[in-house]
Amino acid sequence: MSRPRIVIVGAGFAGYRTARTLSRLTRQKADITLLNPTDYFLYLPLLPQVAAGILEPRRVSVSLSGTLPHVRLVLGEADGIDLDGRTVRYTGPEGEEGTLPYDRLVLAAGSVNKLLPVPGVAEHAHGFRGLPEALYLRDHVTRQVELAAAADDPEECAARYTFVVVGAGYTGTEVAAHGAMYTDAQVRRHPARSGMRPRWMLLDVAPRVMPEMDERLSRTAERVLRQRGVDVRMGTSVKEATHNGVVLTDGSTVDTRTLVWCVGVRPDPLVESLGLPMERGRLLVDPHLQVPGRPELFACGDVAAVPDLNQPGQYTPMTAQHAWRHGKVCAQNVVASLGVGRRRAYRHRDMGFVVDLGGVKAAANPLGLPMSGPAAGAITRGYHLAAMPGNRVRVAADWLLDAVLPRQAVQLGLVRSWSVPLESSSPEVARVPGRPDRAGKDQAAEDQAAEDRSGGKRPDGDPTKNAPAGEPAKNQPGGEPAGNQPGGEPARNQPGGEPARNQPGGEPAKNQPRGEPAKPGPSGSPRASGRPRRAAEAAGARPARGGSGKPGKAPRTSGAGSAGKRPASASGPRRSAGPPADPGPEPPADQPPPGPGIAPGPVKRTDGRATEGDS
Secondary structure, three states, X not given: OOOOEEEEEOOOHHHHHHHHHHHHHOOOOOEEEEEEOOOEEEOHHHHHHHHOOOOOHXXXXXXXXXXXXXXXXXXXEEEEEEOOXXXXXXXXXXXXXXXXXXXXXXXXXXXXXXXXXXXXXXXXXXXXXXXXXXXXXXXXXXXXXXXXXXXXOHHHHHHHOEEEEEOOOHHHHHHHHHXXXXXXXXXHHOOOOOOOXXXXXXXXXXXXXXXOOOHHHHHHHHHHHHHOOOEEEEOEOXXXXXXXXXXXXXXXXXXXXXXXXXXXXXXXXXXXXXXXXXXXXXXXXXXXXXXXXXXXXXXXXXXXXXXXXXXXXXXXXXXXXXXXXXXXXXXXXXXXXXXXXXXXXXXXXXXXXXXXXXXXXXXXOHHHOOEEHHHHHHHHHHHHHHXXXXXXXXXXXXXXXXXXXXXXXXOOOOOOHHHOOOOOOOOOOOOOOOOOOHHHHHHHHHHHHHHHHOOOEOOOOOEOOOOOOOOOOOOOOOXXXXXXXXXXXXXXXXXXXXXXXXXXXXXXXXXXXXXXXXXXXXXXXXXXXXXXXXXXXXXOXXXXXXXXXXXXXXXXXXXXXXXXXXXXEOOEOEOOOOOOOOOOEOOOOOOXXXXXXXXXXXXXXXXXXXXXXXO
């Protein structure tokens, strides 16, 4: 008899706990596969401390292969699920596609940033759901303080010194609390010429800070924030975001260069494409975390609407505590479905919550006992050390060093603004130049199929040049320009977009045609796709992203020459997030090509704001 195949989609709190428990319970009698975009489990509650420079990024990243024995790790993002064929389609980090067959499937894809229909937010705000966003925010805040300290214009200094955080939940409150301490420490060493101080604002439409917590803990958190100079405005949010600031719902305008979006999260859109019963974007499951009518399908974490047996008629909230506990029960029920052990219904006991406010301050209610001050701070950090599945000694060492040494306020420049867009469906992965576009590849396949049906012509009647699927014909818009076109002829004896001979690895050939991705140089690292530097300087500002209506962003070019929403497949539903798939940002045209292990260079702004390298 063949070994059962168990596939887990996602390695967040629920997916990681499921994989770890299954590894122990199955005793190597089942093939366990974990599909995740990254090779680490991210301990999200400590992410604000990464942005504030307290912890190094690897401290909150726990290796999957190093902590999950007998679990096969597959790097990639799930694109669709064929429920009848029992397969999961995915795209790997380098654009390769694959399929994973399963006998039991656990959906634990987690959540993504929740967007609201607020003009300008998608273009000018950044979320806080992954390591790339935390690293970007740390660099951005450091840069703003340094630029403000050197500014002669008081208005510019005030705008750079203003940091707006939208959303007064757990994440937003901790970001504002830690951020205020971080910038105050910077200003003490590098004061501004005008004598100004940094200003942090925390906005929310809720009547109080952290409304989901006990009212006494909410008052404690707000008191600490106000003591640090944070401008807490409840019942107020952002009405519009612009290049130079935000317009609030009370009619006031705030000049700022920083807008952090911590409004909340929504379930991963993968589950919406399954055609199964949903509850506010979450997949309905029974108390055993099993999808009714699908005995092979389980769901847990943020994507699952799990009945709360302690409060009939309610569902468990989308919190890390519930996701972690879901994972253990889900693994036990998966094993029970294979004939080992018995099923368990999910029940929980409220153990309380903890909120780290930086320094020795915290708010906590362990076992329902409200606490604040240093005692709450000790309990909060002790809880995090106990809850982390790894790196405990390293985290404790970083805390100790932070207590006795000043923080290192430096810019690493590893993550740029365009690589962490707010509308990303994968906030845990930063977008990089030249990364294959899955939507573009699907569109290319569809175009090729249309050409085959029409006898070698595109649907619009233009002949192709019998190139691989999705490659545009010569003299077509966005394709390879003809040799007699000015400024568009590629280097001699070189195919379009291929670097000229004897050029350094990764440097584009002169007059490289616009929009065609370049091939790797001798170093083996891909170059940024898009227009060559000279052509971009002659052309001026980049065109707006096609079809999105968002100014200042250009599409990232794929091998197909087009990008759009993934077509539906006959074999099963595709991943759908409502609006058309985002082809992703294109790196700025005048940015030097990245070499091996080197991050892209500074970004030249074309939206009228000062040149900073970010938005």
